[in-house]
Amino acid sequence: MSIFRMAWVIAAKDLRIEYRSRTALHTATLFAVLVLLIVVFARDGGTVSLATLGPSVLWITIALASLVTLNRAFMLEREHSALDGILLAPISRSALFLGKWLANLVFVLVVLTITFPLWILFYGVAVTPALLLVAGVALLATVGVTAIGTLFSAIAVRTRHAELMLPVLMLPFLLPPVYFAAQATVRLLGGRPLDELLGWLRFLLLYDIAFAMLAAMLFPVVVDE
Amino acid sequence: MIPDAAAANRQISRGRVVTLIGLLGLAALYVMALQFTPPERFQGLAQKIFYIHPPAAYAMQMAFLFTGVSSLLYLLLHDERFDLFAEASAEVGMVFGLIVVITGPIWGRPAWGTWWEWEPRLTFTVMELVLFGGYFALRGAIRDPADRAKYSAVMGLMALVLVPFNHLTVYLFASQHPEPVVVKTSKPELPLEMLRTFLTGFAVFTVIYLGFVMQRYGIGARRALQEVTDA
Numbered sequence: 001m002s003i004f005r006m007a008w009v010i011a012a013k014d015l016r017i018e019y020r021s022r023t024a025l026h027t028a029t030l031f032a033v034l035v036l037l038i039v040v041f042a043r044d045g046g047t048v049s050l051a052t053l054g055p056s057v058l059w060i061t062i063a064l065a066s067l068v069t070l071n072r073a074f075m076l077e078r079e080h081s082a083l084d085g086i087l088l089a090p091i092s093r094s095a096l097f098l099g100k101w102l103a104n105l106v107f108v109l110v111v112l113t114i115t116f117p118l119w120i121l122f123y124g125v126a127v128t129p130a131l132l133l134v135a136g137v138a139l140l141a142t143v144g145v146t147a148i149g150t151l152f153s154a155i156a157v158r159t160r161h162a163e164l165m166l167p168v169l170m171l172p173f174l175l176p177p178v179y180f181a182a183q184a185t186v187r188l189l190g191g192r193p194l195d196e197l198l199g200w201l202r203f204l205l206l207y208d209i210a211f212a213m214l215a216a217m218l219f220p221v222v223v224d225e
Numbered sequence: 226m227i228p229d230a231a232a233a234n235r236q237i238s239r240g241r242v243v244t245l246i247g248l249l250g251l252a253a254l255y256v257m258a259l260q261f262t263p264p265e266r267f268q269g270l271a272q273k274i275f276y277i278h279p280p281a282a283y284a285m286q287m288a289f290l291f292t293g294v295s296s297l298l299y300l301l302l303h304d305e306r307f308d309l310f311a312e313a314s315a316e317v318g319m320v321f322g323l324i325v326v327i328t329g330p331i332w333g334r335p336a337w338g339t340w341w342e343w344e345p346r347l348t349f350t351v352m353e354l355v356l357f358g359g360y361f362a363l364r365g366a367i368r369d370p371a372d373r374a375k376y377s378a379v380m381g382l383m384a385l386v387l388v389p390f391n392h393l394t395v396y397l398f399a400s401q402h403p404e405p406v407v408v409k410t411s412k413p414e415l416p417l418e419m420l421r422t423f424l425t426g427f428a429v430f431t432v433i434y435l436g437f438v439m440q441r442y443g444i445g446a447r448r449a450l451q452e453v454t455d456a
Contacts (some may be wrong), residue, residue, distance in 0.1 A: 113329075175394065210386055
C-alpha cells in the first residue's frame with residue numbers, strides 16, 4: 001500500500017467513528033456557536049457595531065473551535081489504548097501523521113462550514129462573492145493549524161491535564177496565522193483590491209509549508225516509544 | 226548522560242562566581258549610566274532604562290535561541306545534557322523576558338504617556354513569553370524524564386521555527402499601527418558616552434546570562450539525578 005492509501009485508511013477510520021457517533025461534532029459545533037454568541041453579549045451595543053467586530057469574531061471562533069476539535073484527535077485513541085494497536089500495525093509513521101492530519105482537517109472544516117453561515121447571519125455580514133474568498137483564507141489557515149494541532153495533540157494526550165495542555169501549547173502558534181488571516185479578511189470584507197491580499201496569503205502559505213513539514217518530521221519522534 | 230553530583234555542584238559554584246561577576250558588572254553599569262553618561266535631551270532620566278531594557282531583550286532572544294538549538298541537538302543525539310541546557314536556558318530567558326515587559330512600561334509611561342503600547346518589540350516579547358510559558362507547562366505535566374526531554378525538545382524546536390513568524394507578525398503589526406506619539410524608538414545616533422554605556426549593558430547581561438544558566442544547569446542536573454534515585 002502506498003503511503004497515501006494508508007493515510008486514507010487511517011483518516012477514513014477516524015471519520016467513520018465520528019460519523020457514527022457525531023458526539024464530538026455536535027459538541028464542537030455547539031461550542032463554536034457559543035463563541036459567536038458570547039461576543040454579542042460581551043459587547044456594548046451602543047458603541048461597538050457588530051460589523052466592526054465581524055472579522056475578529058470569525059477568527060476568534062475559528063481559533064477556539066479548532067482547538068476544541070483537535071483535542072479529540074488523540075483522546076479517541078487513548079481510550080482502550082487504541083493507539084498502541086495502530087502503532088503495532090505495519091504502517092509508516094508518516095502515513096499515520098497524514099491520516100490523522102487529514103481527518104482533523106476535514107473535521108475542523110465541517111465545524112467551520114456549519115459555523116460560517118451563522119457568523120454571516122449573526123454579524124450582519126454582507127453576502128458578496130468575497131465571502132468565498134474568506135472561506136478560502138479560512139481553509140488556507142486551517143491547513144497549517146491542523147498540522148500543528150495533530151502533532152501537539154499527540155503530545156498533549158501523554159501529559160497530565162491533557163485537555164488544558166493543547167490550548168496552552170497551541171495558542172502561541174495561532175497568533176501569527178490568525179493575524180495574517182484576519183488582515184486578509186478585513187480587506188476582503190472592505191472590498192479592497194485583490195493585490196492588497198496577496199502578501200497576507202503568501203505569509204499564510206509560508207506558515208503552512210513550514211509547519212506542515214516540521215510537524216510531519218517530528219511526529220514519528222513523538223509517537224514512537 | 227546526566228553529569229554526576231560532583232560535576233553538578235561544581236557547575237553551580239562556577240555559575241555563582243560568574244553571576245557574582247555579572248552582578249558587580251550590573252552595579253558598575255548603574256554607576257556608569259547614572260553618573261558618567263549624559264542625560265538624554267528630550268527624555269531626561271527616563272532614558273536611563275535603555276541601558277537595562279534592550280540588553281535584557283537581547284539576552285532573552287539569545288536564551289530562547291539556544292533552547293531551540295539545544296532541543297534540536299537533543300533530538301539528534303539523545304544526550305540528556307542538551308535537555309538540561311535547553312531547560313536552563315529557557316528558564317533564564319523567561320526571567321529576562323519578564324525584565325523586558327516590566328521595564329518597558331516603566332519607560333513607556335513618561336515617554337508615550339501610556340503604560341502599555343502594542344509596540345513591536347514589546348509585543349514580540351509577550352509572544353515569546355507565552356510560547357515558552359507553554360514550554361514550561363508541558364515540562365511540568367510529564368513525569369517520565371525521557372518523555373519529558375523528548376516532548377519538550379519537540380516543542381523547543383517548533384518554537385525555534387515560530388520565532389521568525391513572530392518577528393514578521395510584529396513587524397507588520399507596527400506598520401499597521403500609529404507610531405508612538407512622543408518619541409520614536411528607531412535607532413538614533415548615539416553620542417560616544419551613551420554608546421559605551423549601552424554596549425557595556427550588553428556585555429554585562431551576557432555574563433549574567435552565563436552565570437544564571439550555569440547555576441540552573443547544575444540544579445537541573447541534581448534534580449535529574451534525584452529522579453533517577455527516586456525511580
